[in-house]
Amino acid sequence: MYENKADLSxxxxxxxxxxxxxxxxxxxxxxxxxxVKPLVSSVCIHRGEEPAISGExxxxxxxxxxxxLQCIFCQNHQISRNDNTITQYEYDTDKLAQEIITVIExxxxxxxxxxxxxxxxLQMVEVIKKLHNQGYKPTVVYNTNGYETPDVLxxxxxxxDVYLPDFKYSDNALSSRFSDVSDYVEKTFNALKIxxxxxxxxxxxxxxxxxxxxxxxxxxxxxxxxxxxxxxLRLIADIDPNIHISLMSQYYPPFQLPIAExxxxxxxxxxxxxxxxxxxxxMENGWIQELESxxxxxxxxxxxxxxx
Numbered sequence: 001m002y003e004n005k006a007d008l009s010x011x012x013x014x015x016x017x018x019x020x021x022x023x024x025x026x027x028x029x030x031x032x033x034x035x036v037k038p039l040v041s042s043v044c045i046h047r048g049e050e051p052a053i054s055g056e057x058x059x060x061x062x063x064x065x066x067x068x069l070q071c072i073f074c075q076n077h078q079i080s081r082n083d084n085t086i087t088q089y090e091y092d093t094d095k096l097a098q099e100i101i102t103v104i105e106x107x108x109x110x111x112x113x114x115x116x117x118x119x120x121x122l123q124m125v126e127v128i129k130k131l132h133n134q135g136y137k138p139t140v141v142y143n144t145n146g147y148e149t150p151d152v153l154x155x156x157x158x159x160x161d162v163y164l165p166d167f168k169y170s171d172n173a174l175s176s177r178f179s180d181v182s183d184y185v186e187k188t189f190n191a192l193k194i195x196x197x198x199x200x201x202x203x204x205x206x207x208x209x210x211x212x213x214x215x216x217x218x219x220x221x222x223x224x225x226x227x228x229x230x231x232x233l234r235l236i237a238d239i240d241p242n243i244h245i246s247l248m249s250q251y252y253p254p255f256q257l258p259i260a261e262x263x264x265x266x267x268x269x270x271x272x273x274x275x276x277x278x279x280x281x282x283m284e285n286g287w288i289q290e291l292e293s294x295x296x297x298x299x300x301x302x303x304x305x306x307x308x
Contacts, residue, residue, distance in 0.1 A: 149191075154194070
């Protein structure tokens with residue numbers, strides 16, 4: 001179980017670029033401290049995504065716990081910390097599929113997102129297969145931090161409709177300081193090129209304004225690091241300036257951080273400088289945010305409905 005044509009297996013886990021190589025089926029745990037059963041913190045309707053992702057009815061998002069990055073500023077820190085055992089729950093894939101169906105039916109949505117899925121990508125595919133077998137074929141959104149392997153991306157290609165990756169850094173010195181990873185830029189840039197090859201730059205949107213195929217790259221502008229944002233926009237433009245970008249201003253310090261420049265909100269002039277760079281590069285597709293948006297994106301995963 002959980003093996004595939006790319007020779008990916010939980011018994012020799014190399015699902016993400018950390019390449020731990022441990023046997024999750026025998027109880028060994030690697031960087032993400034995850035076993036065989038998916039750790040799921042919430043299966044809920046979410047209306048706070050990009051308009052083409054959530055629309056009016058919202059998207060059913062599956063929030064996996066733990067992560068192959070440990071971003072010091074993570075807005076989902078309650079569930080993403082690998083030492084967290086409070087808000088995570090083990091699901092088998094049958095139970096997860098049934099919870100998804102309940103949320104989809106109750107909210108009459110056909111959009112399904114998997115959030116932070118890299119370390120559970122094989123289990124995600126099993127869930128999607130179960131949904132298909134029961135007659136449910138939602139548009140699947142792969143909402144990832146971008147730190148992915150080529151093998152996984154090739155394997156999941158036929159099951160994913162829309163890629164929604166983060167691109168956090170153009171500077172590995174920052175990724176090392178803030179996310180505990182020293183090769184983020186090259187691994188994520190390569191992953192983005194694979195997503196682009198699979199989906200192209202054109203975001204296919206239906207008559208209701210919902211994305212049905214394509215790629216949207218998210219970037220959260222960090223206070224004090226405008227040059228980082230400019231650098232990664234240039235990298236994206238090198239792939240194709242027509243890719244849709246979600247340029248986010250919603251940063252807020254989730255708690256008192258040990259890094260001084262991250263203990264504040266974004267200044268307006270910083271965000272405008274990054275927007276100007278995007279325009280200069282001819283990147284006209286996508287979304288920007290109001291600077292006050294940080295007040296609207298503060299989930300509490302100890303609640304049944306984290307975003308309400």
